[in-house]
Amino acid sequence: xxxxxxxIIARVLNVAFDRITDDLSSGDIPEWDSVGNLAIISTIExxxxxxxxxxxxxxxxxxxxxxxxxxxxxxV
Amino acid sequence: xxxxxxxxLLCEISRHAIETPDKVALVEGDFQVTYAQLMARIEQTARAxxxxxxxxxxxxxxxxxxxxxFVYHYFAAHLLGVVNVVVDVASPRDxxxxxxxxxxxxxxxxxxxxGVNGVPCYSFNRPESDDAHSADLTWPTVDVNDVADVxxxxxxxxxxxxxxxxxANIAGSASNTNGFIGTCSDDIEALALPLSHSFGLxxxxxxxMAGATLVLVGNFANLKSFFSVLDAWHVSGFGMVPAVWQYIxxxxxxxxxxxxxxxxxIEIGSAALPLEDKRLLMEIFPNTRLCMHYGLTExxxxxxxxxxANAGNLEAVGRPASSxxxxxxxxxxxxxxxxxxxxxxxxxxxxxTRSYFKPQDNAGSFYGDWFRTGDWGHRDDEGNFYLxxxxxxxxxxxxxxxSPATIEDAIRSLGIADCACIAVPDPNGVLGExxxxxxxxxxxxxxxxxxxxxxxxxxxxxxxxxEWEWVDSIPRTSSGKIQRLKLKQ
Numbered sequence: 001x002x003x004x005x006x007x008i009i010a011r012v013l014n015v016a017f018d019r020i021t022d023d024l025s026s027g028d029i030p031e032w033d034s035v036g037n038l039a040i041i042s043t044i045e046x047x048x049x050x051x052x053x054x055x056x057x058x059x060x061x062x063x064x065x066x067x068x069x070x071x072x073x074x075x076v
Numbered sequence: 077x078x079x080x081x082x083x084x085l086l087c088e089i090s091r092h093a094i095e096t097p098d099k100v101a102l103v104e105g106d107f108q109v110t111y112a113q114l115m116a117r118i119e120q121t122a123r124a125x126x127x128x129x130x131x132x133x134x135x136x137x138x139x140x141x142x143x144x145x146f147v148y149h150y151f152a153a154h155l156l157g158v159v160n161v162v163v164d165v166a167s168p169r170d171x172x173x174x175x176x177x178x179x180x181x182x183x184x185x186x187x188x189x190x191g192v193n194g195v196p197c198y199s200f201n202r203p204e205s206d207d208a209h210s211a212d213l214t215w216p217t218v219d220v221n222d223v224a225d226v227x228x229x230x231x232x233x234x235x236x237x238x239x240x241x242x243x244a245n246i247a248g249s250a251s252n253t254n255g256f257i258g259t260c261s262d263d264i265e266a267l268a269l270p271l272s273h274s275f276g277l278x279x280x281x282x283x284x285m286a287g288a289t290l291v292l293v294g295n296f297a298n299l300k301s302f303f304s305v306l307d308a309w310h311v312s313g314f315g316m317v318p319a320v321w322q323y324i325x326x327x328x329x330x331x332x333x334x335x336x337x338x339x340x341x342i343e344i345g346s347a348a349l350p351l352e353d354k355r356l357l358m359e360i361f362p363n364t365r366l367c368m369h370y371g372l373t374e375x376x377x378x379x380x381x382x383x384x385a386n387a388g389n390l391e392a393v394g395r396p397a398s399s400x401x402x403x404x405x406x407x408x409x410x411x412x413x414x415x416x417x418x419x420x421x422x423x424x425x426x427x428x429t430r431s432y433f434k435p436q437d438n439a440g441s442f443y444g445d446w447f448r449t450g451d452w453g454h455r456d457d458e459g460n461f462y463l464x465x466x467x468x469x470x471x472x473x474x475x476x477x478x479s480p481a482t483i484e485d486a487i488r489s490l491g492i493a494d495c496a497c498i499a500v501p502d503p504n505g506v507l508g509e510x511x512x513x514x515x516x517x518x519x520x521x522x523x524x525x526x527x528x529x530x531x532x533x534x535x536x537x538x539x540x541x542x543e544w545e546w547v548d549s550i551p552r553t554s555s556g557k558i559q560r561l562k563l564k565q
């Protein structure tokens with residue numbers, strides 16, 4: 001799941017896969033702005049058929065936190 | 077003190093450096109710069125620019141990033157009468173090539189770009205020149221009506237237009253804005269807007285003119301980080317576009333309400349804000365000045381409204397920003413129309429551009445000294461102005477102005493016979509408008525998904541159409557212009 005989520009983030013932001021490290025956070029690179037962040041959220045929800053709880057969105061600020069949230073929601 | 081009578085902004089920074097030398101002017105991460113340091117570094121940078129051989133009237137391209145050295149270069153150029161051409165560091169290469177071809181800059185400053193088209197490229201962190209601390213220099217003589225900045229906007233034809241703003245224009249806009257919002261030296265503002273756009277760059281000028289403190293923040297993407305800045309600096313104001321408000325609502329709910337008591341003002345602009353959001357902001361921020369501007373790069377912050385003060389009239393875009401600004405509604409011949417009758421919103425005043433960089437772009441843009449905004453609206457008997465539509469056809473995606481022609485060119489390059497793009501409301505209710513593409517159906521078996529996928533290589537994400545439709549043909553006038561209004565029906 002880790003690499004699938006990173007692949008989506010890289011594709012949505014149109015940046016190289018190897019730039020999507022665990023510690024990368026929204027706002028760290030110009031491509032990951034608010035529009036990019038919304039696109040990441042909606043693409044992951046769509047492609048992985050899940051829905052992030054509204055109360056969790058505020059805390060999804062890094063690649064690691066997004067991967068962990070997806071793993072929690074998909075019981076991986 | 078700067079000997080720069082042409083720049084009220086520099087004179088004000090200089091005054092703050094003398095009266096409140098230790099006051100923090102700018103914050104970037106762990107770095108803080110006082111007004112005394114700011115003045116010294118602007119002067120050092122100006123000496124470095126002089127050492128490069130730059131002289132008044134020369135153009136330099138600044139690929140803006142939110143960093144202190146950008147600010148030094150920006151104001152150093154003003155000191156020398158060198159013209160800043162401020163661009164987004166993430167600009168598509170063809171846009172940058174076009175801008176460089178038009179303005180023929182003497183140098184390009186960037187932290188991320190390589191040399192372009194043979195123009196010498198320098199890092200913003202360029203070391204000081206050897207004579208940085210030499211004896212006093214005589215700074216060049218510059219006039220208040222000389223061009224200070226050229227900001228490139230997107231024209232309806234898809235070709236960017238360079239807007240020339242004089243030293244008087246940019247100081248006038250800052251002065252009008254501070255007068256309306258009330259920003260003063262006690263304020264601490266967080267800037268998460270991009271400095272490459274008129275709104276963000278304007279906030280920088282307003283804060284420094286007021287002698288306040290500006291905390292540079294990457295962007296709004298990481299709201300946790302933005303909120304921690306509001307906490308740590310006890311921030312009293314910030315600017316945002318409507319799409320950012322939708323983003324804040326979606327990702328943080330009402331968490332921002334805990335800052336209501338400390339926030340003295342919020343400036344909003346660049347796109348329309350739904351009425352229900354104006355009411356929600358008023359509810360969350362009962363004591364905050366909620367100031368929404370109407371303006372364009374050519375006429376920055378032409379009008380303002382404050383939601384609480386105009387609670388009974390939230391539909392209005394406001395009134396002229398100061399006594400030095402006028403607005404009027406005119407028909408296609410430039411004649412004034414009666415109150416209540418729709419026409420083109422025209423403005424004139426201290427902040428209004430006098431000319432585009434290419435004089436031929438001035439055609440159709442002015443009635444005398446009145447700038448034609450291209451926006452449609454009317455005025456009521458009390459002098460409030462209302463926006464009823466946009467004559468120009470740009471698509472306003474979350475504050476980013478997208479030219480339909482740019483998208484259409486990209487789609488046609490994929491082998492689609494004909495197409496047209498228009499603005500439609502964002503189905504997710506976040507970005508305001510998003511592009512919709514109409515494609516002429518032919519024997520091609522290509523799918524919308526195929527086209528979208530290929531467009532990711534050609535366009536930034538916000539320019540890729542969200543809605544798609546096949547049509548038998550694209551409606552066009554006899555002269556070949558796309559009839560977009562027909563597509564909207």
